Amino acid sequence: MTFAIFRVMLLGLLRDRGALTMAFVLPPIIYLIFAAIFASTTGDELRLRVAVLDEAKSPITRRLAAAIAAEPSFRPPSRPAASRADIEVMVRSGEADVAVLIRRDPTEGLTDGDAPIEVIGDAARAMAAPIVAGQVQRLFQERLPDAFYRRALSDVERLLIAMTPEQKSRAAAALEAMEKEAAAAKASDGGQPRAEGRPDPLIMRRDISVRTSASAAVTYYAGAVGVLFLLFSASQSAMTLIDERRNGIFDRLLSGAGSIPTILAGKMLFLVTQGFLQAALIFTVAAVAYGVAVWPRLLEWTAVSLAAASAAAGLALALCAFCRTRQQAQSLSNFLVLVLSAAGGSMVPRFLMPPWLQDLGWAIPNSWAIEAYHGLLWRNASAAEVLALAALLAAVALVAACAAGFGLARHRA
Amino acid sequence: MAGTGARPSSSQTLPADELDLALEMQCKCRTPRVEVRHAAHSYAAREVLADVSLSLFAGEIYGLLGPNGAGKTTLLKAVCGQLKLARGEILIDGRSISKDRNAARPVGFVPQEISIFPHLTVEENLHVFGRFAGVSRRMLRRSVPAMLERAGLADRAGQTCSSLSGGYQRRVNISASLLNNPAVLLLDEPTVGIDVDAREAIHTLLKGLRDQGTAILMTTHDLDQAQVLCDRIAIMHNGRLQLEGAPAELLYATFGDDKEIIAQIMEPPGPAGIAMLERLGLRPTQSPLTWFGRASAERFDAAALGYYLGSAGVDIKELRIREPDLGSLFLYVLGAESGR
Numbered sequence: 001m002t003f004a005i006f007r008v009m010l011l012g013l014l015r016d017r018g019a020l021t022m023a024f025v026l027p028p029i030i031y032l033i034f035a036a037i038f039a040s041t042t043g044d045e046l047r048l049r050v051a052v053l054d055e056a057k058s059p060i061t062r063r064l065a066a067a068i069a070a071e072p073s074f075r076p077p078s079r080p081a082a083s084r085a086d087i088e089v090m091v092r093s094g095e096a097d098v099a100v101l102i103r104r105d106p107t108e109g110l111t112d113g114d115a116p117i118e119v120i121g122d123a124a125r126a127m128a129a130p131i132v133a134g135q136v137q138r139l140f141q142e143r144l145p146d147a148f149y150r151r152a153l154s155d156v157e158r159l160l161i162a163m164t165p166e167q168k169s170r171a172a173a174a175l176e177a178m179e180k181e182a183a184a185a186k187a188s189d190g191g192q193p194r195a196e197g198r199p200d201p202l203i204m205r206r207d208i209s210v211r212t213s214a215s216a217a218v219t220y221y222a223g224a225v226g227v228l229f230l231l232f233s234a235s236q237s238a239m240t241l242i243d244e245r246r247n248g249i250f251d252r253l254l255s256g257a258g259s260i261p262t263i264l265a266g267k268m269l270f271l272v273t274q275g276f277l278q279a280a281l282i283f284t285v286a287a288v289a290y291g292v293a294v295w296p297r298l299l300e301w302t303a304v305s306l307a308a309a310s311a312a313a314g315l316a317l318a319l320c321a322f323c324r325t326r327q328q329a330q331s332l333s334n335f336l337v338l339v340l341s342a343a344g345g346s347m348v349p350r351f352l353m354p355p356w357l358q359d360l361g362w363a364i365p366n367s368w369a370i371e372a373y374h375g376l377l378w379r380n381a382s383a384a385e386v387l388a389l390a391a392l393l394a395a396v397a398l399v400a401a402c403a404a405g406f407g408l409a410r411h412r413a
Numbered sequence: 414m415a416g417t418g419a420r421p422s423s424s425q426t427l428p429a430d431e432l433d434l435a436l437e438m439q440c441k442c443r444t445p446r447v448e449v450r451h452a453a454h455s456y457a458a459r460e461v462l463a464d465v466s467l468s469l470f471a472g473e474i475y476g477l478l479g480p481n482g483a484g485k486t487t488l489l490k491a492v493c494g495q496l497k498l499a500r501g502e503i504l505i506d507g508r509s510i511s512k513d514r515n516a517a518r519p520v521g522f523v524p525q526e527i528s529i530f531p532h533l534t535v536e537e538n539l540h541v542f543g544r545f546a547g548v549s550r551r552m553l554r555r556s557v558p559a560m561l562e563r564a565g566l567a568d569r570a571g572q573t574c575s576s577l578s579g580g581y582q583r584r585v586n587i588s589a590s591l592l593n594n595p596a597v598l599l600l601d602e603p604t605v606g607i608d609v610d611a612r613e614a615i616h617t618l619l620k621g622l623r624d625q626g627t628a629i630l631m632t633t634h635d636l637d638q639a640q641v642l643c644d645r646i647a648i649m650h651n652g653r654l655q656l657e658g659a660p661a662e663l664l665y666a667t668f669g670d671d672k673e674i675i676a677q678i679m680e681p682p683g684p685a686g687i688a689m690l691e692r693l694g695l696r697p698t699q700s701p702l703t704w705f706g707r708a709s710a711e712r713f714d715a716a717a718l719g720y721y722l723g724s725a726g727v728d729i730k731e732l733r734i735r736e737p738d739l740g741s742l743f744l745y746v747l748g749a750e751s752g753r
Binding site: 001003004007008011012015016247248249251252253254255257258 | 490493494495517518520521522524525526527528529530532533537541542544545546547573589590
């Protein structure tokens, strides 16, 4: 009987093109859209459009403007900036993400308290201006070390100790040599002076993530979009339970050889199979299109996917068991799926959420599934950690299925 | 009159004393397939079954008649085990369904709604419902084509049910409950909303099942159907069986050789008119313009009736005299509440 119910649901899905599209075409498309967006905004492909306007046009500022233009993490806007007013227009209109205005030579007029370089950003792209400011600071230090030390010496004299004429003369000679070195380096290898000609770095960056060809966001959204659609598709398919209850099929099944547990088992089997195939499709797209490394941990991925699909199936059946009409179930499922997905991290990663929402997210099954996938495919989490999250999801499935049984029995009473 | 036992339709031809003897003998010899004993149930404060008792035998069709809300569907649901009675007991082949879950296994139930899967074909529906009823795949390979043939559905076997007419959907609805050859078949309004051809096809199917020994309990609002199809009927009202027996016998017991008189009047009668109508043995229906009664054909005097009613200010539009049928019986038992 379980397989007969499975067959009925399968034929229902295969003969309903809309439902078939919703279940197996829409999820990979939505994933590809999310992945395309986030692959270019948070991964290696983040390249901000930076407009540069050099008002000073001194040798130093020309070198700085050239260094900014050559920086690989920046890209130029479609046209050069014409004036101070023009760069503001470019930023406001989105032609450029950020503009760098070099107002005067950084090595001149050092004590007037006014910064020689201005970074202009828009609040709508709040992260862009600080990123560019930091990068310009780095470029100034690395590519124009002579100018950097000239400013540093000036500060030493102004704030700490005055140099003797002899010291000044030696410093000037050293700075001149440094400038020649930088010019020679620019001519030979694109502007990177020798290590000994640069100041020691203050900050060293180190990535501890497992390196794969996919970015963290692309990997994250495979799980996030997968869970979102597991819930949507499961609740959509589970609504046949309401139709069957209203048109008498449910009673008919129970008056034959059926019982509530066998009916639920048949429906669970179908919904879990549907969910698992859906997850497999999304992760196959992620693996093929973005190189998300699913295969090395396929067994654990299978366990997580089965558990997540079971939890979604159980929750969907419980919802439909307690709702009296399809309309009621539709409204409630939309509400719950959207809220759970938003708070659980399906729409934006949880680390971007305020602390209270991050804490709340831990109580939401979506976040367990997303965390399990992310741990598995990005953080290289241990099998025990991943399987513990899968066990939590399986427990949700069990409790929800029991609730569904109770709801159905209540309707019959 | 509830629970008076089985009375065959052949009773019409027997004298009364021989009929009683024959029925008594028959009841003693036969064991009922279904026995409802003092069934009672309420939905909230509303009593829907009140001490109902009846017996259903193999090879008979038993019709439950009654207005909406009389308790007919509730009784069917109780017999197939879908509803747990507040009081009373139901036995199938001598086994109580409340004590033995498997006792209701021989019962097939055809709900009033078209309870089939609209996206499946006719054949797939029969196959699936056969599996739900516990029939093996091997058996179904033989029984599904046979059922399609028997129900006149063979040429629609590959058609999805959502594209069938109402009559064909009803046939599938009934056939879906027959794959496991139920010894007891319960049907809730099996011919509601279908055309004459489909109705006849369903009648033929049900008669065939009866002749094979299936015990059939059905509810219907179609009194003509009940009269031609049912071996016994019961009229239910307010959760009670008001009358039970073979249609011909009940008609004879109620009307004897009398005819039914239907008086259609021009305007709603005043108090004097009502008093006169009642004095002449006429009773109201739901419509204040339609009154009915009974009279022997020999003694009925239309002219005198018209005269007396006219003197009380009641103008007759139409006066009909006819053989009483179950509709007449229904009116007689339930009066204005029957809705006829």
